[in-house]
Amino acid sequence: MQRYLLLSALLGASSITFAEDRSEAIYLEKCASCHGRELQGGNAQSMVDGVWQFGGGDGDLTRNIKFGISAVGMPNYEPSLSDDEINGLVRYIREAQSRAGAERPPLPETLPTRDYDVKVEKWIGEGLRLPWALTFVDQRTALLTEQPGRLRIIKDGKLDPKPIAGTPPVFSRGQGGLLDVAVDPDYATNGWVYLTHSHALDRKSEKGETASMTRLVRGKIVDHAWTDQQVLFEADPATYRYTTHHFGSRIAFDPEGRLYFSIGERGHQDDAQNPNLPNGKVHRVNRDGSIPADNPFADGVKGLPSVFTYGNRNPQGLATHPATGVIWESEHGPMGGDEINVLEGGVNYGWPKITYGLNYNGTPITDTQRAEGMRQPVSYWAPSIAVCGIEFSQGDEFPRWKDHLIVGGLGHETLQRLAIADGHVMHTEQLLQGAGRVRDVAVDPSGAIYAVLNGPAIVIRLTNGGVARRQ
Numbered sequence: 001m002q003r004y005l006l007l008s009a010l011l012g013a014s015s016i017t018f019a020e021d022r023s024e025a026i027y028l029e030k031c032a033s034c035h036g037r038e039l040q041g042g043n044a045q046s047m048v049d050g051v052w053q054f055g056g057g058d059g060d061l062t063r064n065i066k067f068g069i070s071a072v073g074m075p076n077y078e079p080s081l082s083d084d085e086i087n088g089l090v091r092y093i094r095e096a097q098s099r100a101g102a103e104r105p106p107l108p109e110t111l112p113t114r115d116y117d118v119k120v121e122k123w124i125g126e127g128l129r130l131p132w133a134l135t136f137v138d139q140r141t142a143l144l145t146e147q148p149g150r151l152r153i154i155k156d157g158k159l160d161p162k163p164i165a166g167t168p169p170v171f172s173r174g175q176g177g178l179l180d181v182a183v184d185p186d187y188a189t190n191g192w193v194y195l196t197h198s199h200a201l202d203r204k205s206e207k208g209e210t211a212s213m214t215r216l217v218r219g220k221i222v223d224h225a226w227t228d229q230q231v232l233f234e235a236d237p238a239t240y241r242y243t244t245h246h247f248g249s250r251i252a253f254d255p256e257g258r259l260y261f262s263i264g265e266r267g268h269q270d271d272a273q274n275p276n277l278p279n280g281k282v283h284r285v286n287r288d289g290s291i292p293a294d295n296p297f298a299d300g301v302k303g304l305p306s307v308f309t310y311g312n313r314n315p316q317g318l319a320t321h322p323a324t325g326v327i328w329e330s331e332h333g334p335m336g337g338d339e340i341n342v343l344e345g346g347v348n349y350g351w352p353k354i355t356y357g358l359n360y361n362g363t364p365i366t367d368t369q370r371a372e373g374m375r376q377p378v379s380y381w382a383p384s385i386a387v388c389g390i391e392f393s394q395g396d397e398f399p400r401w402k403d404h405l406i407v408g409g410l411g412h413e414t415l416q417r418l419a420i421a422d423g424h425v426m427h428t429e430q431l432l433q434g435a436g437r438v439r440d441v442a443v444d445p446s447g448a449i450y451a452v453l454n455g456p457a458i459v460i461r462l463t464n465g466g467v468a469r470r471q
Contacts (some may be wrong), residue, residue: 340379
């Protein structure tokens with residue numbers, strides 16, 4: 001302790017606490033053998049190079065230390081370290097980063113993948129705040145949502161500085177806000193644009209929390225303004241929740257033109273098992289909001305007429321398979337257990353009765369991973385990547401990736417390619433990591449791949465020209 005006080009005095013620092021001294025000792029005892037005495041890396045990754053394999057937020061570091069990462073052999077330290085000691089260890093790592101001048105690595109110009117040398121470029125590099133969803137109207141024009149409530153137009157790779165006027169007000173709190181955007185399959189003739197957003201009621205809990213739920217609307221963009229709005233789905237006010245997370249939400253269309261949209265379980269996990277509640281579900285409606293006659297609960301007797309699947313935790317990815325027309329879904333698990341599912345009407349996908357994840361405090365949610373009458377995921381991640389937007393690769397840009405699923409992850413800042421065959425994931429390749437939290441994935445008509453990032457708030461584009469590295 002004396003040498004630290006002496007060093008502090010020599011450097012002109014005001015003081016150094018016992019907790020800080022203890023944090024260094026804990027690091028040297030528990031972590032240095034894998035991560036290096038100077039946090040430079042060794043058997044495990046560096047902690048001072050600005051790159052994080054399993055999430056770089058304070059919460060990510062805390063959970064990783066406390067509960068371990070069994071997939072890579074990292075032990076859990078909850079039995080041997082108190083919460084204060086773990087928090088001190090996180091501070092110690094942050095201070096070491098600061099001393100080392102750790103910064104996020106620059107965006108790579110080229111990604112050497114299994115099949116292509118992919119060109120990476122910053123497509124929209126400024127002017128965005130919490131971009132959430134991207135969709136293409138045509139090769140030259142795209143629409144992009146920002147979570148605080150703005151709908152933006154991108155033309156020929158240039159962001160219009162003026163948001164679309166008159167879009168619906170959103171409940172921008174926590175994970176709520178303006179969520180997905182999609183254009184009608186017949187947009188060229190009817191001009192309809194669809195939005196999902198968190199919608200608030202003028203109702204408060206005893207604690208002053210606002211009641212909210214995900215809502216689906218459509219409208220048209222005329223003279224840079226949102227017009228002709230129609231509300232296609234708005235839940236019964238009695239089912240609105242006071243939490244500010246797990247709103248979902250994504251939109252997809254099947255070959256018959258029916259519209260699918262997702263709502264997370266809003267942190268009320270048992271609601272996902274009740275088909276009479278809107279949250280924790282994927283819904284299906286016709287494009288005018290009416291109910292398809294063959295919906296699983298179309299008569300409203302055993303479930304909401306709009307419900308297509310239930311037992312879904314927080315679906316933030318929906319995509320239509322280009323060849324089969326089947327809807328694929330991604331959903332956030334808890335700590336572990338992110339899922340990819342193939343959706344089938346009336347099926348129970350299990351949350352929270354079955355899961356491959358744990359509570360965030362490391363305790364089991366359930367001892368059951370399989371149960372009769374509950375569908376298994378096609379694939380899952382443990383640890384979680386915080387899976388988010390998904391889209392199928394198509395077009396001429398990456399012909400070897402035709403009908404492969406491109407997947408974004410928030411927590412691990414990852415963009416992945418899932419090779420799909422006969423409804424199964426045959427191979428997974430990480431395309432990019434560490435560029436930012438991947439919120440959404442889009443593919444333009446030519447087949448170029450786009451990733452919407454949070455932190456930094458940019459959109460990147462992956463192109464190739466259709467030339468494979470291996471013939």
